[in-house]
Amino acid sequence: MDATVSEFIRRTVLKIPRDEIKVMLQKWGFLSEAQLQTLNFHQLKDNISQEVVQLCEENSAGIKQAAVLDIIYNHIYQDKRIWSVYQMKKTGEELECFDITDFKKKFKRRIRSALKNVTITFKEYEDNAIWIRVAWGTPYKKPNQYKPSYVVYHSQTPYVFISASVLKSNMPLLCQALIVASNYHDIREMELRSHSLNSLKDIVFKRYSQNFQTYTTKPLQGGNVEPENADIRIVQENRGEKERIYRLNQEAFGSGPQPKLEFAHYRLETMFKSDPKMDVLDKKEPFRCLVKFSSPHLLESLKSLAPAAIEEKSVCCVVIPISGNHRIF
């Protein structure tokens, strides 16, 4: 077995937490159940990984199989990577049947026509997600298995989620291959990035309960603002105001858990308008700004801005158009 392959497998197994190793190897399915039984999972991880490599050698593992193990690891630990969202565009309205075999063939062909030294691996999951792993090399060097790019594509949607490798120069080729393989004609990056792939999917596939546009006819009870006080003599100050803020928040954010966004960027090219009394700038051209919000959990943070603002005596109502178009004109 190739030394690079065994080293790669060894390092991949080392990354896995000890209690997860058996399950992951079972998911991988490359080693037989009998072989897995021979493994002692109660020793140092170093030793476990050496034993796994040895078993893989018995089965003559190649880079293809090792790459599949890598996909499995990254699928389970997807939140360790930063994902960006790209949207693909079609010209016509023709509904084409998606053919996975055709997609894979076209994708590989497009990439290999530009770069011979690549490792391309696919894995399909039950939620109709196609995971693609690409390890990049150069015309003179074999692919670097430790810095691959990952693409997650749901074929019935025009969205792809990309966790690019640090070798950024390969992005154009990757994007090209995606549109060629999926029969789109254009792809552009959306201003959405997060560690949480599921949250990005929630936002882009509109799976969460944000409901700006709908008007709730049944007013939400002003409950759950504060935990019930046992002592009824303690009256909440500003209870009315707090309830109003809570209701506004619910309308804007919904009551479910927020998708876990970490960054949001907005490019503003609107006209600058000011109080005429102030006698300031009155240009005919747009006032160009770039605004970025960032937080470990952006939407929760924004949601808590309004209630927190009570203390600051200035009420902030947050209206952020998260999904859809991010260029504000």
Place this chain on the structure above:
Amino acid sequence: MAEEAPEDGGTRTLPSLRRLSRALPFGRTHGRLGASSSGRPVVSALCSQESVDPQKTAFLLRKAWTLYSVTPLYRFRRARLRDYARLLSAFIAAERHRGLAVAVGAEMDIAVRLSSLAELRGTDLDQAALLVQLSSRSRASSRSSEDKPVWSGWFCSMFGDDLSENIPEDFTSLPLFLSHGAESYTALVGSWFQKTFDCCFRRLAISPQNLSWMVAMWAGCGLDTAASAVELVFSVPRLAQPLDIFYAIHPEDAKALWDTVQKTPGEITQEEVDVFMDCLYAHFHRHFKIHLSAAKLVKVSTAIASAHCDGIVKILHSQYLPGVLMLLTELAISQIQ
């Protein structure tokens, strides 16, 4: 005699008459003398034509300097720089021997150099800047050309003559100290100066109000080359999940806004700064319904310089170096008084 800087400027001494005619201190225009918003004649000073020799000051640019205010030095003699360098070097060696200092390799010595920068001063009443440089020198070689700089710090007074006018003879006023390099070296150098010259170093924090002044002033300066954006960074700390807001404005648009706001030629007033900031806040609020005035301004950045509320600045253009240093000197003096 070490002057203890008061925590808050409440007990500040009255500004001298000379200072009043020029301006009230930076941002403090609700003067206790009843004078409202006297301006600062900053514009002309910032855009000074007689810039300092770029060669000599190149090392100052594009580095992140940590700011301190320093009380006047007692019995500091400019002629004794070589002696001081030797003493400081011995002090550092002793501290390292005691195991208190930084992990420079055992084969390395720390060489100390003190020098004066005569050009870095505002008027002749200012003291010339004093530069302290620490470099690591391999014990194998004693040639100074092979020294690797590890830390630098400099004392400076730019138009800080108001302070030096009032101090007794034996004191040297260099109220602003800037350091770049490992914190442990800063502590070593600082404690030697404090012991030797009976002075007191304090980190110079920059309040959001002062940061607003800086961004307004610097946004208004024209540059020949393509300028980078005017950036403001806000932090909303007291939430369950902290939130950072980064607000960048195209430099031409920011300058255009400032040009319409700033009415008095050659002078900038607190009102003008407030209007400028309110405009930016209002534009933001229109789109996001967030009151930036309720968030904490922690960093500002323009093509000329950037400043962080923890007292860290980076100066990017030699043309405006005197102007920026003048602002910082004044901040340092306010903190001392």
